[in-house]
Each structure stands twice: as structure tokens, then as C-alpha cells.
Amino acid sequence: MSGGFQEIIFRTVDGLDLYARDYALLGAVSGKAPVLCLHGLTRNSRDFEDFAPKVAAMGRRVLALDMRGRGRSSYDSNPARYAPPVYAGDVGAFLAAHNIASAVFVGTSMGGLITMLLAAMAPNLIAGAVLNDVGPKLEQAALDRIASYVGLAPPPAKTWAEAARRCEIINSRAFPNADEEFWLAFARRTHRERDGGIVWDYDPNIAAPFKQDYSKSEERPAFDITPYFDALAQKPLLAVRGGLSDLLSVEGLEFMRARAPALKTATVSDVGHAPFLTEPAAWAAVEDFLGTI
Numbered sequence: 653m654s655g656g657f658q659e660i661i662f663r664t665v666d667g668l669d670l671y672a673r674d675y676a677l678l679g680a681v682s683g684k685a686p687v688l689c690l691h692g693l694t695r696n697s698r699d700f701e702d703f704a705p706k707v708a709a710m711g712r713r714v715l716a717l718d719m720r721g722r723g724r725s726s727y728d729s730n731p732a733r734y735a736p737p738v739y740a741g742d743v744g745a746f747l748a749a750h751n752i753a754s755a756v757f758v759g760t761s762m763g764g765l766i767t768m769l770l771a772a773m774a775p776n777l778i779a780g781a782v783l784n785d786v787g788p789k790l791e792q793a794a795l796d797r798i799a800s801y802v803g804l805a806p807p808p809a810k811t812w813a814e815a816a817r818r819c820e821i822i823n824s825r826a827f828p829n830a831d832e833e834f835w836l837a838f839a840r841r842t843h844r845e846r847d848g849g850i851v852w853d854y855d856p857n858i859a860a861p862f863k864q865d866y867s868k869s870e871e872r873p874a875f876d877i878t879p880y881f882d883a884l885a886q887k888p889l890l891a892v893r894g895g896l897s898d899l900l901s902v903e904g905l906e907f908m909r910a911r912a913p914a915l916k917t918a919t920v921s922d923v924g925h926a927p928f929l930t931e932p933a934a935w936a937a938v939e940d941f942l943g944t945i
Contacts (some may be wrong), residue, residue, distance in 0.1 A: 657673040657716075658674045662750075664742055668726040670726070670742060675708040675715070677710075679709055679919070683711075684942075685780075686755050689703070689715065690762075694761045700714075703758075703894075703929045707942065710942060715767050717742075721734055723854075739762075740769040744777060746913075755779060756782070758781070759781065759782070761925065763786075764784060768788065781887055781889055781890070783908075785893055785925050788877045789878070792875065793898060795875060795899070795937070798899075804856070808846070809851070812836060818839070819839050826896060829922055863929060881908065885911055889916065890938065891905060891915055891921065893920070894926055895923060897923075905917060918933055920934050
């Protein structure tokens, strides 16, 4: 065990090796469902390296998975398989392989979309869920912003300070009050050393689903997966929104509340997309929520 977690390698049905961190519960055993953490589009299990130990200290097992093409998981030779339905299938198979009948899902951005899909595909797997800065309706301007940088392969950074600066340039709007130490930690979560340089820790081909072109006469469809959210709304549910988020709007959060009257919510002021869930407002809400399921 390293850093409070064991490392797991899981083989998918199509032959890829997926990596996960397994944090053993600490303190008194709660007997409650484990917590499964699913990261965002360009991120990996290291996003939860501060959050997961806090949950484990509540007496719950925590697992954090690197989706295919990210972190220490295998890259897929077929970019078409970098899609939420495939990720959802991977998650379901991972839980089955480890004899986990159900879990509380914590999904950041893309991880929340995967959670909504699974709620429709295999609702028995979900004991409850935390949706971190994501919902069934997302803002197109934010999706365009993400598409503008995801998959780009700039020259490797020569130092961690240079990688940190790269992170700051892309994400400063989301974390306007962050200092140099924050950005260095951010870089170490999102980059890796390779061939003498420092590069983004994901396969650039994950951008393939974003590259669909639309003719001038073809209107871009709005992002809306409300039927999948409706399936998840039957479960205990907490939505966390970054107060500066451009992906999940205030109206988007209110739409979720209207369709799920029992939905609990929390807003992290002065943070955009997406909170790390260790911020005081987010953690207080998560801690309270987990105490109920």
C-alpha cells in the first residue's frame, strides 16, 4: 500500500488495462456502500488524492478509477471508443469484477455524465451520487472552450514550473485566487514525465468526440441528457456547483432541482469548473450527504 491506497489493474472486455486506487476505510467501520470517484475529461484518479482520504476517514472504502486513455490506464487504439457509454460499461464491469453490488458515485464533469448513463443502464449499481459541477444540460460556450484545448499536444514542458504555468493559463478563470503552490500541485495531477519532458497525462485522441463538424446549414444540437438525469433523480443526490462555473449555469442547477425535489445542493464561491470537493462548502455538503446513505 502506498499513500494510503492499494493499486488495482483491471482488464476490460476489449483488452485494455485500467488503473484504480483503492483507499481502505479508516477508523470505525461504517458498513455502508463504498464510494467510487470518477474524474473529468482530461483528468485522472489523482484529482481525488486529497478528497479520498477524507472520505476513507469516515469509515468508507473509496475507489478512484483512471478511465481508458488517462493516467495509468491503457490508451485505446480506436478513438471512437473514447465515449461515455463505453466508459460506463467499463465502470460497471469494474464493479462486478470486485464484487461491489452498489456504490455511492462521485462524478466530476465527465464522471457525472457517466454516472447519469449508468443510472439508466444499471440503476442497481448506484446507492447515491454526488454530481460535481455537471448536470443534464450544459452550456455550449463552455463545451466549445474545452474543445479548444483538449487533445492539443504542445511541446513537452521542460520543468514543473513551466507545466504549472500552462495549467494556470488554461484554468485561471476557474481558480482566480490560486497561488503558485496550487498550480504546481495542479500540474502534478494532470501531467507526467515522459522522454525527458513533462506532458499532459492523457491520450490526445480523447478529443475525437469533440471534433464533429457542422455545416452552416446544420444547427449544433444543445447538450441535453435529461432522461438519464431523471433516472438518477430517483436516488439520493447531491449537486455541487462552482460559483464561477461556465459549464453548469445557475439555471442549469435550478432545472435539476425542479426535476429532483429531494436534490441537495452546494455552491463553492470563487471557484469555476470544477471544485475539488475539499473546499469547505463542498466538503461540508459531501460529509453531510454521505452521513445519510
